[in-house]
Amino acid sequence: MSQSELDLLDQLGGTDGIRRVVDEMYVRVLADPELTHFFEGVPIEKLARMQAEFIASITSGEIEYTGADLTRVHAGRGITRAHFSTFCGHLTDALEAKNVPSHAIHQVLGKLAMYSDKVTGSSNVDG
Known part of the structure; x- marks a missing residue:
């Protein structure tokens, strides 16, 4: 793992800090009328x-994501880039609420943006 990745994970409070941020984020997401319908019937704890x-x-080279393929899970759900952006806004707010430094927030959002096509089903035709 590179020093910058270690630093980013540390700046998020490690895996426990990330869990707290995600819990805070889902409180916000589920209260958002533009997003809440995407989570109906979804086991939120899981x-x-x-x-x-x-x-x-995505913030540490030593932690492996074991969940379902992002493209398959989000396919056909009607998630647009605007929805993705709104979701990221709630993540930003949760990170700020947990006092994550702004440069670390920008790094997380940059890494997350690389997955937007998988979530929205869009593709970047410009390469």
């Missing part, structure tokens, strides 16, 4: 565990 694992995996 989803939060997998989301925390996913975020940990």
Whole structure:
């Protein structure tokens, strides 16, 4: 694991800090009328565990994401880039609420943005 990845995971409070951020984020997401319908019938506790694992995996080279394929799980759900952006806004708010430094928040969002096509089903035709 590179020093910058270790630093990023540390700045998020390690895996426990990530779990707290994700729990805070889902409080916000589930209260958002633009997003809440995507989570009807979804076991939120399990989803939060997998989301925390996913975020940990993209911020650390030593943590492996063991959840379902992102493209398959999100396919056909009608998630747009606007929905993805709103979700990321709630993540940002949760990170800020947990006093994560702004440069670490930007790093997390940059890493998460690399997965937006898998979540929205869009593709970047510009390469």
